Amino acid sequence: MLRIILGKRLKELREGSGVRVDDAAKALRVNHLTIRRMENAQVGLKVPYVKELLRLYGVGDAEIGEFISMAEQANAPGWWYPFRDALPDWFRAYVSLETDAQVIRVYEPHYVTGLLQTRDYARAVIRAGFPNAPEEALEHRVDLRVRRQALLEQPDAPTLWVVLEEAALRRDVGGAEVMRGQMDRLIEAAGDPSITLRIVPMAAGAHPATGGHLTYFRFRERELQDIVYTEVGLTSAVYLDQRPDVVTHLEALTRVSLLAAEYVPDPQTYLMNLRKEYAR
Template structure:
């Protein structure tokens, strides 16, 4: 891509500025990818690019991977270096840089938010499809407040009551993406063990089952149960989440959460392996039409035991 190309052929940024679902995390990745493409097309080395913005090779790498925010001055200097002189195109890039550095809605919870999880929230709000397998807990996007509180207390035994409540509020706020005008498609495969584990006690589980029944009525949510009768399942190693995006510059991302950290995988081979696992899980689990009677039966069992 050079300055000699027609302006209308090299203004790929506009669609991202207009996309309602693109949050700052996704936009950082998009902007970094576009800047990398411009650098490579202009034949500029990372060393020269780094010197231009008074930084290091590592800084250019982090910028192009979308792992850090952008200063408008740096973006402007790089555009000049790469031969981008069209005023409208430069304005698009600078507008994208401003949006990419805007604080996300979760910024208000920074006192209880781990940096590694912040990335997940940013990707989650921009995803068009979220596929997840869970074998420990109901996924956060589908938890009731009481269930979320019980899970949070288990995972943070030394936290104060105030901190627990802040974490619960954050989890409930995440769920707003499922109720917006253009929600992502959520496809969940849930191990039966999750539903049998009495998190918070019978009352909490009863309310949680009712919530799952309610959410499965929404057209953009698919819930499958992997029953005990399956024996081992394809993803027995642990929970897996795969996020897919409408933006062509955003690759699918595999999210693997650990106790105090997380892995984000976006290399094609890694993603393909996990997509294969997820496809096998979906094929092995009960069909979605069986989910409602399964949940209703479990709810009846709980009621009978309490009766």
């Protein structure tokens, strides 16, 4: 995400100084596509290249030093680097977006959303998805999911909105004991002022978000536009950042959230009653 921010700033500085892409490329003795890729965050930011471009754009030494420091930070591995073998390529961007978001809004029709899963529940879900995985590899994936939840404990934690389908809560994952523990976690989350939890009962019928899981991200930095993530089958995902697409999905999230509040105005009480069913 920091690389995206710096790429956009490089583009702003180039355009503000009146330097064309071809001229910037000549200064670095590279193809013009390299400049485009740097500005679009498609490649890492090589410090010598960044210094040369900033000088070309008339940037002062103090600002260059600050920019270089941020570029080095952007090139450093993310916290999730030790888990890279457990992250499919198409999901790595999601973890980065999640880490840097100011607002996260999730619609989840199948399971409790990852940020609110207990360790036992997460293990059962992951085991279902990877039935042949060795125990060590499975626990590695569970560790990653639990580690992601640490962002909710940070001082600048994102605001989290979660809309869960009733089916996700009634799907028995891991047995009654695991489900009771998961209900306890959701009851706790429903009382957290930084988390808005909504539940859509079966009786609510069809709604605009029934197409499948989606997550909406909003960021503090002005350079970052809102992004929507949707899953495609079992092995890929789509990241949408064009305004018409984002607005359409955000509107669907808003509508289903309002629908859920109408049918289940008190999610905490609903969850307490559901927990009793798993106690039988």
